[in-house]
Amino acid sequence: MKLTYLGTGAAERVPAIFCKCRVCNNARITQGKEVRTQSQFILDDGQLMIDFPGDAYLHMIKYNLHYNDLEHLLISHWHSDHFYPEDLAFRLPGYAAGLDKSLHVYGNQTVKSFYDKAIKLEGGSEEKALHYHTIQPYQKFEVNGYTIYPFPARHGWFQQDSFNFAISDGKDTLLTTHDTGYPYEETFTYLEKENIRLSIVSLDCTSQTKAKNQSHMNWEHNKELIQELRARGLCSPDTTFVANHFSHNGGLTYEEMKALSEQEGVITSYDGLEIDTVHR
């Protein structure tokens, strides 16, 4: 399994769009890995795309992606740094030529309400170019050779409107935790019941060194979660842990976060990072 991080920032990005804090000022000057765009991921060679934020267009240019070649898009939740359906509507007739594939979008009922609004605003309906599949918590499903295990995140309206996923290709399994506070007990029991063994764990570390909050994790939470996953036998000694989804409000630059996470053997993400379980 190969996981490519196209974007690794929280909603405002780093530097944040209107901010002059220390972390944002540093990112403006230093550039490179200090700059974080909104969250989006690709598995393997594009067999599955995870999330489609406002920065998806920027990622298309930066990484030379051809979204028309991608057929499967999994959406975690309705926040605009994960789902910007107005851009998906540009697959409707009159906006895109040469569309030769359907794009299958998988998300929960709340995500669907945002999707429907964007499509309706453009005067469209369910078209050949787009198909929405409503997914349910704790009901695994198959997409393009992957088994996807969706479960509610501690996030958004706290009403099962935000999901996290375990995604297995039959050999390796990825756990995504953006965005969520410390996972619910039900998450652990679900993963245990499904006999999940994680190869890659991507950790929401939005708050970094700042106080714990309900809808995001900080570095202390990340360390607790790693311990808990280990104690419950959900990981192996080979599991790769990545801290990800950073906010400038978390208080640390990329270099500072990297120095901290390295002490625990955790990789600090940056835009463009690739985790390859075959070639590590």
Ligand SMILES: [Zn+2]
């Ligand atoms: Zn987010």
Ligand SMILES: [Zn+2]
């Ligand atoms: Zn800032």
Ligand SMILES: [Zn+2]
């Ligand atoms: Zn969010």
